[in-house]
Amino acid sequence: MRFLRLTIAYEGTRYVGWQIQPNGVSIQLLLEKAWTAVTQETLRITASGRTDSGVHALAQVCSLCTHSQIAASKLIQALNANLPFDIRVLNVEEAPGNFHAIRDAVGKTYRYQIQTGRIQDLFQRHVRWFVPRNLDIEAMQEATQHIVGKHDFSSFEATGAAREDSIRTVRELTIQPFQSERFQFIDIEISADGFLYNMVRNIVGSLIVVGRERQGSAWIKTVMDARDRKQAGETAPAHGLFLVHVQYDW
């Protein structure tokens, strides 16, 4: 038996998300089908975490345990030949015994992409949330101080989720504005030891409330202290969200 670590990228637009579901095509389904086409072996491929419909990945990490003896470098090309062009295998590596993409993950980085202004940059319409107004970026940046660190993030957890605990450590949270000749963009990048369900999209939705000057930056602390999802802003849409990096200790 070999344990393998796959690094994959995908655009979530056309899919119901990572996980196999009865109601549509998932990335997991297509990846497992591609695996079977290449190796004639049926197996389960585990990702570091589910991503929702519309959410993208620059470097999702997956684990699997196989009897196949095909070399890792050959697997990259063969899997890609059996996948649609919006899913790409970037790397296949031998992993330590019992490697498990969920259990062994010690940190993740997500990026949330926003465009502001009056007219949408159509070339980014599937990968950036278009917020057609000016945002107070300094106020948003000021608000991040309340989020960084070890906190109870219940207020940013989707209702209905049932994790044992909602304490997470946000290691870094940056808000970076930049612009092209014609358009204004904001990238929000957030690294943590783990994330609650919808946590990034709920944090972004609340940062936008501050950016729109409907609340001051200290309001974020009030929201977090309340430990109540209903206090926070609306969930930002899925299509602006990227899983950027998953950290492992080896």
Place this chain on the structure above:
Amino acid sequence: MRFLRLTIAYEGTRYVGWQIQPNGVSIQLLLEKAWTAVTQETLRITASGRTDSGVHALAQVCSLCTHSQIAASKLIQALNANLPFDIRVLNVEEAPGNFHAIRDAVGKTYRYQIQTGRIQDLFQRHVRWFVPRNLDIEAMQEATQHIVGKHDFSSFEATGAAREDSIRTVRELTIQPFQSERFQFIDIEISADGFLYNMVRNIVGSLIVVGRERQGSAWIKTVMDARDRKQAGETAPAHGLFLVHVQYDW
């Protein structure tokens, strides 16, 4: 009567090109329909030049002549509300009397986008030609000296095109490599007083022959001197091509 100048952006992927055709949906068709929806007026909208199916525009310029009195700034929002998200009106301005987007154009800039390497950057698959090999960029850059200037570009003109003359002046031609964390890209930008049919895609196809070291950089001069389309490289695919800028004298 008012003459208006429209600046529009579009992704060509889903369309048969700019020009109205019997066999599919064109950008011109949708823009003229949007105009009619907004103004109840049926008219012809002229672009600075046709773009082929799959070719994109960052700032195509169009002219029209209207009886409508709707303010230019209102037209931007109203037209966009009646267009799909892969076509955007960026600007509407009052133009001098008799402004004609084709006749009055004094120069154009195109960009051709390439990605090299082994694995495709899926997020650029509709806007970049994926050439899965290493290219000798210095040789390609050296070859540009034979293209810049006033020349007969028959060798880079699609066969079947019937222009009066094939002399054009290429004012600038730059080949710019850059990279992201994982991928290598090349942008080729070319400005001229005008372009023959398929000229940019044929120049790019020939530069790739040099980049792949199948021919030296001086071969480009041999091709041009031959004034024979059959001497040049294959036409680069449409989806890497962007109309970036159209120049007018006012």
